[in-house]
Amino acid sequence: MKTATTQAREQLKKAMQRLADGDRAALEEIYQATSAKLFGICYRILGDRKEAEDALQDVYINLWQRADRYDPARASPISWLATFARNRAVDRLRTGKVQRNAVPVEEAAPVPDAAPLADAMLIDAERSARIHSCIETLDTNQRTAIRTAFFEGQTYAELAEANDVPLGTMKSWVRRGLAKLKTCLEAEG
């Protein structure tokens, strides 16, 4: 399993490098390997299938135009792509093109016993476990705010309004949560 994971990641890394050199065939390879995961992320953030498809299209076209942004020495390719897709989807929310069908974040939290993922080979299970156990150590207020910002692209002002608390209160919840998260991530690292 470890070997298969490493192989899958190395193969994706190579495809990303070929893409940066302008090889269009590499884009199709990357799409086949990652689109189910990235589409899931776009849908999770946008809450609408059509919008998520547009966002996904935007992700791969942007990747084609700017493949050189990925630095293979620094990040795992799937983590980088997942972050990239998340950021593009959040951008899309912000430009006001989308009215999100608000699903409360705790309700929309992932099902732990999901069927095996098509691209599970690419997922870095160790790091996943660390952030998840760390985020569980936060107070509910802190955790919910951080997760909502991450998955719904809400700003401080929006979070404060949605929770009906002063902006300063929201900032202090998040900041205390981040400090705690950092300590935890580093302790286990």
Next chain:
Amino acid sequence: MTTDDQLAAEYVLGLLEGEDLLMARGRIAREPEFAQAVERWDGQLAPMLDDVEDMTAGPELWARIEAATIATPEGGAQVIALKQKLRNWQIAGTASAMAAVAALAMVVLAPNQPGAPQPIAAPAPLVASIPIADTPLRLGVTYLPDRSEMLVSASGLSADGVHDHELWLVPEQGELQSLGVVVPGQERRIVLPQNVAANIADGSALLLTREPLGGKPAGVDAGPVVASGAFSAT
């Protein structure tokens, strides 16, 4: 946790907006240490995306993506060229100080500078829509080649009373040329001097930097790049 590290995390989570966001973007462009803190948080939070359930997109989506990439066959190469140019500009930053002032002065004083290369006549207007970082803000730029006239619409931007934003053209060769200070919340129309107009073509890159009020002062480096875009034919 340091203030910088906190700001980096806030940026990664998307909590910032307005001037705070522009400032964070600027620091990423300018301060490698801050950029690294952002990258670290990106990497640490990314695994939260791991257990989002997979979904299969419609089969026609790949065809749409492929068609779009065929339309821009140059792919990554164009961007590498632009980055090189940016690097050259950053090295030559100080030298370009005078250009900003000069270009603006010529708008008023010398619209028909003799001896300057003639712009290549192109009847179709060129447009650029420049998204500003992770904000809903967008700068609209329209250039009318036959009249050497440029319209800059900054209806999304608001003034903070401390900074101005300055728009720059990245010419094929030579240093950046100022296209003037962007007036927040307004549409501005200016006639470009020929030495600037001659460098504008389909694909010309644009940069937006954050500067003190009134634009980049002479003799200092330009401020952080907060957004970029390119002209394209309509």
